[in-house]
Amino acid sequence: MGIIVQKFGGTSVGTVDRIQNVANRVIEEKNRGNDVVVVVSAMGKTTDQLVGMAREISPSPDKREMDMLLTTGEQVTISLLAMALNAKGHPAVSFTGWQAGIKTEAVHGNARIVNIDPGTIQGELNQGKIVIVAGFQGMTEDGSITTLGRGGSDTTAVALAAALKADKCDIYTDVTGVFTSDPRFIKNARKLYSVSYDEMLELANLGAGVLHPRAVEFAKNYGLPLEVRSSLEKEAGTIIEEEVKMEQNLVVRGVAFEDDITRVTILGLPNSMTGLSTIFSALAKNRINVDIIIQSMTEAQTTNLSFSIKNEDLTDTVKVLEKHREQLNYDRIEWESGLAKVSIVGSGMISNPGVAAEMFEVLSANEITVKMVSTSEIKVSAVVENSKMIDAVDALHDAFNLSVSPVKA
Amino acid sequence: MGIIVQKFGGTSVGTVDRIQNVANRVIEEKNRGNDVVVVVSAMGKTTDQLVGMAREISPSPDKREMDMLLTTGEQVTISLLAMALNAKGHPAVSFTGWQAGIKTEAVHGNARIVNIDPGTIQGELNQGKIVIVAGFQGMTEDGSITTLGRGGSDTTAVALAAALKADKCDIYTDVTGVFTSDPRFIKNARKLYSVSYDEMLELANLGAGVLHPRAVEFAKNYGLPLEVRSSLEKEAGTIIEEEVKMEQNLVVRGVAFEDDITRVTILGLPNSMTGLSTIFSALAKNRINVDIIIQSMTEAQTTNLSFSIKNEDLTDTVKVLEKHREQLNYDRIEWESGLAKVSIVGSGMISNPGVAAEMFEVLSANEITVKMVSTSEIKVSAVVENSKMIDAVDALHDAFNLSVSPVKA
Known part of the structure; x- marks a missing residue:
């Protein structure tokens, strides 16, 4: 019995059906006896569509307003997922970044998290609720809405896991784990059972794409185990942690x-x-x-x-x-x-x-x-x-x- | 020189082109030397689409989450309009309901405004900025997002006008004013040049649709003149105020x-x-x-x-x-x-x-x-x-x- 943070990316919540599927994954974890905090991204291509509208308005839209615009994407997902969980009989409550106590620096488009006050979330967990938090977003000291930049939802999930002293942070995505290379392009790519934070950092920085480097750094600093796994398949994913037990014989991992x-x-x-x-x-x-x-x-x-x-x-x-x-x-x-x-x-x-x-x-x-x-x-x-x-x-x-x-x- | 509150409904901001048109209308008012606060609804059929998604998830989605979902619609519009104004060289800043200081009772789906703290908006107006506010939404004392129910954006506009001691509140819509009946269905319907608050209240309550009764009541209580007018045509609309000067000879007005x-x-x-x-x-x-x-x-x-x-x-x-x-x-x-x-x-x-x-x-x-x-x-x-x-x-x-x-x- 502990706290598990689950993060589901845009593809995993891309349709109403997929949101129902995510709700089921969340309920499975809850039924194992854990408190569950779920971080979600915007549905599918929502963010791209919003960016497209902004560019129709102006070739270089101002960044404060861009953050105002983009953060609606995750807000849609959190409410739909909370509805799905409630409809399935599992009390859930959703929070935007600012409601979840996520304070960032006063930079638009690529803000860093300064502080998280987990009080509101912890209060809802204590009442047995599943808590859904909008990824990718936060608020400045003076109340402006900010975004965390690319891969920001990963960062939200890991930062929340650290603030809540969670046992583990599971990153659900559209691949079944971390691969030796991108299996969409490299047909011989195969899944790794575990990697170290440092290897993952290099892989993430280098565009492996499954996990944002800021999130990996955050996890490394707090010694927080991550698992990258599929939101559709039930198989085990790739564990990212300090000690890598397997496959030490390989010089090049990916x-x-x-x-x-x-x-x-x-x-x-x-x-x-x-x-x-x-x-x-x-x-x-x-x-x-x-x-x-x-x-x-x-x-x-x-x-x-x-x-x-x-x-x-x-x-x-x-x-x-x-x-x-x-x-x-x-x-x-x-x-x-x-x-x-x-x-x-x-x-x-x-x-x-x-x-x-x-x-x-x-x-x-x-x-x-x-x-x-x-x-x-x-x-x-x-x-x-x-x-x-x-x-x-x-x-x-x-x-x-x-x-x-x-x-x- | 005074404060004018302008409200643009969903049809008026239904596309990126229409948002550009709204920006032009806002700039015209600003160029007359007035401070301008703009209240906007969600774009076109956005709210209906969001409701549709919610109903796909659950036949009776919980109301708190519904508010979380629906308020994203206006947030999209405010950011796009602020971008459009900024791109046209007129500094603008957008605020959600909670950022604009709109406090409501703790009811989801149909909350009443309890109090508005206009400090943030007034501060931006004092700096010469155009302020854009999301209609239809507010926040409870404990930080939950609420909506004001049907026609809530009208209410937001009038309530803000009252809180800011504005000179006038212009309700821009897809018709050119208040008609003797709905011109979409009744081919002989014609525009009224002015109506009293009470007549408008009856017309609004009875489904004339151009203006929400709560907004009219609010305006009546504060003696705030309203004008219902077209966002596309430049002709004068219908003034709603205490004394009706014209057309007194008509027994039935609509x-x-x-x-x-x-x-x-x-x-x-x-x-x-x-x-x-x-x-x-x-x-x-x-x-x-x-x-x-x-x-x-x-x-x-x-x-x-x-x-x-x-x-x-x-x-x-x-x-x-x-x-x-x-x-x-x-x-x-x-x-x-x-x-x-x-x-x-x-x-x-x-x-x-x-x-x-x-x-x-x-x-x-x-x-x-x-x-x-x-x-x-x-x-x-x-x-x-x-x-x-x-x-x-x-x-x-x-x-x-x-x-x-x-x-x-």
Whole structure:
């Protein structure tokens, strides 16, 4: 008997029938004797439709109003799920982000959670109710509605689980767990029985897509076990926790990939101590996420700096750089869009030199040009052309033996 | 220079294009030098769609969750309108009901406004911003989201106008004003230049539909002038205020009608002092609106009581009556659905006896059976069969000279 937080994503609640199915999954958990808190996303493509309407109104709608708009999506889901549970005889009550006590910083579109007051939720749990909370949203100190950015519902679920001292947070999604690569594109991809937080972080950051990195970090900080599992199939999913018991023999645990990347290069940048910090703090202030950064310091007076961003951030990035042109004193900016990032991940890499070399050999043997490289202790990423992305992943997946059946958990 | 509250209904904000049009109307008012507060409803058929989803989940969804669901409709509109205004260079900010300081009683589905704290809105107006507020919604003392029931956005607009001490409240709708009858069904209906609060109250109560009676009452209590006008056409609408200057010569000002009415009859009810109050207080507690009530006390030990309700309340009404069967000690209940109410309204009736008689003559001449009758100082209502409703209205509209062109304002 404890508290379980369940999170159901947009696909899992995409139709009225699926919401009924989710209600049944919730009731199963409740019937095991647990207190259940459910976090849900907006139904199916609702968020995309809302964004579409906003863009019809204005090419760059203001972010406060965008948050006001988008948060309606989850509010619809929570009420429908609460109705479904009540109709099935299981008292349930729904809360928006602000009602659930989720306070965020005063940033629109991508706010971080500052604090959660779990009092209201705990009160309802104590009365035996199932509590449904709108994911992805919170409120600033002065009462404005905010959103947590991409994957925000995962963050809501994990943060609530931490605040409520829950035993476990189950992330229900449209796949049955974490895979060695995305099974929608890579036919040999297979499910992992468990991964460590760090591996999951790299996989999540690298576009594996099943779980948001902020949520994984949150879970790691609180030592909270996560399980990624299917909302439709009953089979066990993938446990994410500190110690990984199985499959330790694999050096590479997964191949992640992400498209729609742009490489921006600043040419003729004077060698100075302050240039880099000026650039990246200006980009950060504008909430532009920079991924790979490459700079080779040379003896010359000037240097070239490259970094990768999402395609969608290109316009803003160029604006920011042009605004600081005088201060930075660079020669010019170039960019290349239509790129993708392919990454191999695995904590076994730490003790296995030569993994990166093997990766480049495989890519080279498949005539795939590497445009940028980035490495960490447990991953190696290569930027390639969008059109070569799936070929690269297939080749790496086979080369690192990920297509072989795993040891059963 | 003053404060103008504008309210735009669901049809006026039914599409992105129409929201742009509303933004233009708002800017016109702002450019006249006024502070503008805009109250909007949900877009077009949004509310109906949300209700449809809820009914798919459960035949009788709980009311708290229904409010949670429905309030998303207006939240979508406010954000899109604020985006549109901002994009046109007019700073605007949107607020949900709870953000706007609208406190209601703790009733779901049909709450009354208890109090409005206009501080937040006034603060934004003082900064020169256009304020957009979600109609139809509020918050209870303990933070639950509530809705104000049918026509709630009108009530929001008028209540805000009163709280802000606004100069005027303009109700923008899909018709150009208040008509002698509903022009969608009665081809000879024509626009009135002004009506008194009381006449409007009768017209609104009787299903004229352009303005909710609660809103009219609110405006009457605060002496707040209302104007009902078109969101698409620029012509002047109908002013609703205490003194009506024009058209005093008309005895009957309008013919209202409303379908989907059920007559419930309780047969064999003992003549007692407490029976009536038991019945109608039990119905009121269940938020069932009773309209016409007919009882003729006789010398007999028992009596029959008839009253009219909306068709949709029939199931609840029968439940309530059966629950109190022992206490009331009646013989049985009967009901007839498929009825409609047709009413003639006009403050000139007070000094014109014989208007009711003329009404019954007209109906009789058209072979329309009158099932129930109700009268007030400024109206006479007759319940007829749904299928005869439009015929009855047409005949009355012509008989009372409403199809003739009015004296120009």
